Amino acid sequence: MGWFGHSDIFRDRIEAGQLLGERLAAVGGLAGARTADDLTPAPAPSPDVVRGARHRPPLVVGLPRGGVPVAAEVARALDAPLDVVVVRKLGVPWQPELAMGAIGEEGVRVLNPAVAARVDPADLAAVTRREQLELDRRVRAWRGVGAGHEVAGRTVVVVDDGIATGATVRAAVAVLRGRGATRIALAVPVVARDVAAELRGAVDDLVALNEPADLHAVGAWYEDFSPVPDEDVRALLVASRARRAxxxxxxxxxxxxxxxxxxxxxxxxxxxxxxxxxxxxxxxxxxxxxxxxxxxxxxxxxxxxxxxxxxxxxxxxxxxxxxxxxxxxxxxxxxxxxxxxxxxxxxxxxxxxxxxxxxxxxxxxxxxxxxxxxxxxxxxxxxxxxxxxxxxxxxxxxxxxxxxxxxxxxxxxxxxxxxxxxxxxxxxxxxxxxxxxxxxxxxxxxxxxxxxxxx
Known part of the structure; x- marks a missing residue:
């Protein structure tokens, strides 16, 4: 038996990602077909053909930082591209732990109307500007000079190393919806059972290896739960690009x-x-x-x-x-x-x-x-x-x-x-x-x- 009496302990995030990738590949329906390696001449344009549509694999996005090593293994199993979804919570000025919304890339901002209505618009704007600066810094640290993968019109698989409350996941899903994702699947090694029930209403699919009634802490499900530095996140993104080129x-x-x-x-x-x-x-x-x-x-x-x-x-x-x-x-x-x-x-x-x-x-x-x-x-x-x-x-x-x-x-x-x-x-x-x-x-x-x- 492992910590807190449970036995499904993961050695590290890599093993968790491999097991999760195997489960997703076995489930099917998410992987899709990889874009054809087409170096042949294109057909002449025809008014009877709708152009521009491509059957692409899903986009796998990790929640930084800990979710990215897990997502990298999932992307490898699905032969899919890897990216990060970068979000920042907008905390109420006098109670920062209470979220009045979240922001993401491409100028997306989602608000919790019940909370945001109690905040002065000038204060909301100030918090948004501050968090935007930090979001931009993190994007540069994780992606360097690169831009993210296209989200609009495709299936996105959101991956984290575990979910205790689901607050960050909800923000990420809202941001991805705002960026035009047509279908969102959530994949995690472990998620609290009551949180999983709530999240199933926010995403199109949820795949979890473990849904304990008593999670305690995500780190308790790993033998090695070491912090993931910015350099590792960036290296995984670069390696994924190189693998798929x-x-x-x-x-x-x-x-x-x-x-x-x-x-x-x-x-x-x-x-x-x-x-x-x-x-x-x-x-x-x-x-x-x-x-x-x-x-x-x-x-x-x-x-x-x-x-x-x-x-x-x-x-x-x-x-x-x-x-x-x-x-x-x-x-x-x-x-x-x-x-x-x-x-x-x-x-x-x-x-x-x-x-x-x-x-x-x-x-x-x-x-x-x-x-x-x-x-x-x-x-x-x-x-x-x-x-x-x-x-x-x-x-x-x-x-x-x-x-x-x-x-x-x-x-x-x-x-x-x-x-x-x-x-x-x-x-x-x-x-x-x-x-x-x-x-x-x-x-x-x-x-x-x-x-x-x-x-």
């Missing part, structure tokens, strides 16, 4: 013949980024692949494509022919518009060295889906004749020790016909080979693309 080697048709490309489909992607490599580089560039991995972590798909055939690559004049390279990038852009997995996603260009000149030159042609451009150690001056025609937000990332390119980038920033910013990475040379500098450049790129593609 699907990489494929494909061939992109061009007038010179097929060119190899590496396409990585991020789960619930907010956009797709096409890479324009610099002189002497290719889709296999370790630096560009490292940056692409950072983009996958924040929910962006990527296409790393060689813009030149092997024979063309031996012609140095073509390596620096910016209009020619820009034309190939536009060919890749048109190609993505013919793929079911990429055609509806907002588009970004990422250019390095001479590839940055090509990206900006192609951006001046105003591709319909293009939303942002990032240059890393690039040569935007090579696109000087067309910089004034670029209308999408552009970020120039330059090493602090790369003085020549830094000077060229500052001059190019003044010529751009769009909102632009310059990020200088201290201690970095042209190739960002110094420890930590490539990571800083990649983080800046990821934040820029998330900001402009997700919006």
């Amino acid at each position: 699907r990489e494929r080697e494909v061939l992109v048709p061009t007038e010179a013949g097929p060119l190899p490309a590496t396409v990585t489909l991020a789960d619930d992607a907010a956009g797709v980024v096409l890479f324009a490599h610099g002189s002497g580089s290719s889709r296999l560039s370790p630096r560009n692949r490292a940056v692409a991995a950072m983009l996958h972590e924040v929910g962006l798909s990527t296409v790393l494509m060689d813009l030149l055939t092997e024979e063309e690559g031996r012609d140095r004049s073509l390596v620096f022919d910016i209009p020619f390279l820009a034309g190939r990038l536009r060919t890749a852009t048109d190609w993505t518009a013919g793929l079911m997995s990429l055609r509806d996603l907002p588009l970004g260009y990422f250019g390095a060295s001479t590839g940055a000149g090509a990206a900006l030159w192609a951006a001046a042609d105003h591709p319909a889906r293009l939303r942002a451009v990032v240059s890393r150690g690039g040569r935007p001056d090579l696109a000087a004749p067309r910089l004034g025609e670029v209308e999408v937000p552009t970020l120039l990332v330059v090493g602090g020790l790369d003085t020549q390119v830094l000077e060229l980038s500052r001059a190019a920033l003044e010529q751009l016909g769009c909102p632009g910013e310059l990020v200088v990475v201290p201690g970095a040379t042209h190739l960002f080979e110094e420890p930590g500098t490539l990571e800083r450049a990649g983080a800046a790129a990821a934040a820029w693309f998330r900001r402009h593609l997700a919006d």
